[in-house]
Amino acid sequence: MALFSFNFLSEEEIDDLVRTTLFTSQEIEYLYERFKLLDRSNQGYIGYDDFIMLPEFHSNPMNINLVKAIEKYTKYNRITFALFLDVLKVFNGKSDKNKRIDFVFECFNTNNNGIICKDILLDVYVKLTGEQFDKTRARDAVNEVLTTYAGRKIYLDKQDFIKFYEENNLDEIFIVNFSKNLSKRKGGFWW
The missing domain is CATH 1.10.238.10 (EF-hand)
Incomplete structure (x- = not known):
């Protein structure tokens, strides 16, 4: 380059x-x-x-x-x-959606151990929803995610996370429309 x-x-x-x-x-x-x-x-x-x-x-x-x-x-x-x-x-x-999923998984894999444990999921949930004052509701939501996507495990591994990501269409959260903020110049040098 x-x-x-x-x-x-x-x-x-x-x-x-x-x-x-x-x-x-x-x-x-x-x-x-x-x-x-x-x-x-x-x-x-x-x-x-x-x-x-x-x-x-x-x-x-x-x-x-x-x-x-x-x-x-x-x-x-x-x-x-x-x-x-x-x-x-x-x-x-x-x-590539798979690369985005890998990247997002790494965002949540804060312990660098290849899994997203219950405590990290709770932290992520609180950060994303702002529900730090309703701990019961937050725990219930995290338990539901774990039950739905991880079965009896108390963490999400990569495969569980992929299912969670795709079934909840998390791409809507992580895709940025880079064209959205382009200036609306008319007849300018570049266009």
């Missing part, structure tokens, strides 16, 4: 990214502007904590889990724009 000139992307760089990613040229331009805003030190890269500054991550109650999963996924401390796009593709509706 080409090194990007920091102030703007050339047409060649955009064409290269369109060919090698799942994003349109307009989405790439928009995401590049956002990347530059995150790169407050103008170094040409961002860190994991900078991801939390993205509104889609900042407002997400699972943002710390998402950042830790990104860290596992990339294995780099410095995230270039190309790597930034590689990470974001997981949330693109055109990406």
Whole structure:
């Protein structure tokens, strides 16, 4: 992948990214502007904590889990724009659903043991619903998930999680519409 000139992307760089990613040229331009805003030190890269500054991550109650999963996924401390796009593709509706499921499983697999235990499910439920004050209701919901998807186990393994993810259409939660916020310029240079 080409090194990007920091102030703007050339047409060649955009064409290269369109060919090698799942994003349109307009989405790439928009995401590049956002990347530059995150790169407050103008170094040409961002860190994991900078991801939390993205509104889609900042407002997400699972943002710390998402950042830790990104860290596992990339294995780099410095995230270039190309790597930034590689990470974001997981949330693109055109990406491989199985890779998205793997990524989401890693978000919840906070103990790094290949399972999502009852306590972690309870924590996730509370974060996603905000029902920390109704512990009985939260426990009942988690027990129902475990009974439905894990049988007698007190955890979800990967196969259980896949069933849970697919039957509850969790893709609706994890897919980001990157075109939604594109500026509505008419007759501009790019379109």
